[in-house]
Amino acid sequence: MIPSSLSDGTPEEGAGESRYYSREFGDTTFSVPTRYTNLMPKGLGAQGMVCAAYDTATQQNVAIKKLSRPFQNVTHAKRAYREFKLMKLVNHKNIIGLLNAFTPQKSLEEFQDVYLVMELMDANLCQVIQMDLDHERMSYLLYQMLCGIKHLHSAGIIHRVSQEGLALVLNIIQ
Template identity: 45%
Template sequence: MNEEEAAADNPREDEHIEEHVTAPAAVNGTSVKRDKHSQSVFEKYNLFGTVFQLPPRYVDLQPVGMGAFGLVVSAKNTVTGMQVAIKKILKPCSTAVLAKRTYRELKLLKYIRHDNIISLSDLYISQTEDIYFVTELLGTDLHRLLVSRPLDKQFIQYFLYQMLRGLKYLHSAGVLHRDLKPSNILINENCDLKICDFGLARVTESQMTGYVSTRYYRAPEIMLTWQKYDAQVDIWSVGCIFAEMLEGKPLFPGRDHVHQFSIITELLGTPPDDVIETICSENTLKFVQSLPKRPKIPFTERFPTVEPDALDILEKMLVFDPKQRITAAQALSHPYLAMYHDPSDEPISELPFDWSFGELDLPVTEWKKRIWEEGTAYEDFD
């Protein structure tokens, strides 16, 4: 039985366990961060079968949702009075792959500082070596908004602008998100938007795994070439999200990767030859060549009620060839976003993110050591 099933069978498991545990002075010889305001005590909570072990400054824990590789709860910081989100990384060091992923997300969250990207406000490593990322709490996400009601034009424009503004910064740092979808787009009551969940983020232009992003928002080059792609995969995902905001439903709701690619070709037509030539897998090439030749459907026909400027930017995002796809910086200057575009307030990263660890193949113990070192260094960073 998994944790969600256990919670359904035992609805009382989200009670606060009145238990105090002493924070460790060191883990594997490396000192770790203690709570600044309560130096020795962590409190233990059980939320739907998942134990949270946190400093007593955090109270009123409530489950929010499951992110990539972690459970997220809301809480009140009694020192600042602010509501926060706390993500517990599930089994952060159970394998070398998961430990490296945790290290990558930790470094990214520490590095990124942008209005439209979630950033780390605190970090804790518990006595049981669990890791907790603390960030600001936003009230909802785009998926919940889309399920609840259609979006007015001004909100669609503003949300699209903020997504692209965040991506411009992220891509300038040499980082691609790889898992953009409505549930990873957080929004507060003022309609401020932040991109979250960097568990799958990677360096641009490197060898990568094929199946990373949620299917509906997955760029075709991930399905076709598998191994090499760049930041333009995020632009495709934003295009799919934009179309979903316009229509109130997913644009490419594929049942599996074969159906996914097939329904993409129903709108965009058969991929051009130069795209097909990039396919490395013989089986994938045979599949693409087996599909019936299809013409591209005019976007004015597919989206008859959408205004011309919105169609134009959407069409520039949903292009088979990533080299021909509009960039985040270019999209920000598109007429559709003229109401919000301000070149002086769309910053880029001063320095590229340091991906030197990306090619390392280390044992779990070494990744754990690096995670603890990053956690310790966060005291100075904070």
């Protein structure tokens, strides 16, 4: 059973990690463990919605992606499995990795939601393109992206960017 939404979406004091709370963003409801606080919507894509949050267990900011109807049909299920598997297997400093995954449902009969927890990035590629970066910073950013792509290709993975903003960038302006 998923607990009902708390009035402001804030977890109850003293709640254990197995406890969940819910927040609604438009027509999407996020039900997350109480360890994740300060949920804020960041974006909506073809695969699902992403919220920023603070992980009180690790004391870091994270991105939580709720996969959109992962079991609606075989195609959606394969996409969800592929994303989960690749994020878990690929380990490289220039590629976003999977920190955690969870479902709020307690039984296989209820199982319908999949959430992926990742490192929170500062910007997406579309936002970076709009910035006025000097040649040195732009070159370094391109180098990091190419290193990540090379790592994927060496593992036999071909990455297809279907949206300008798909590539995410962390701390590019330092």
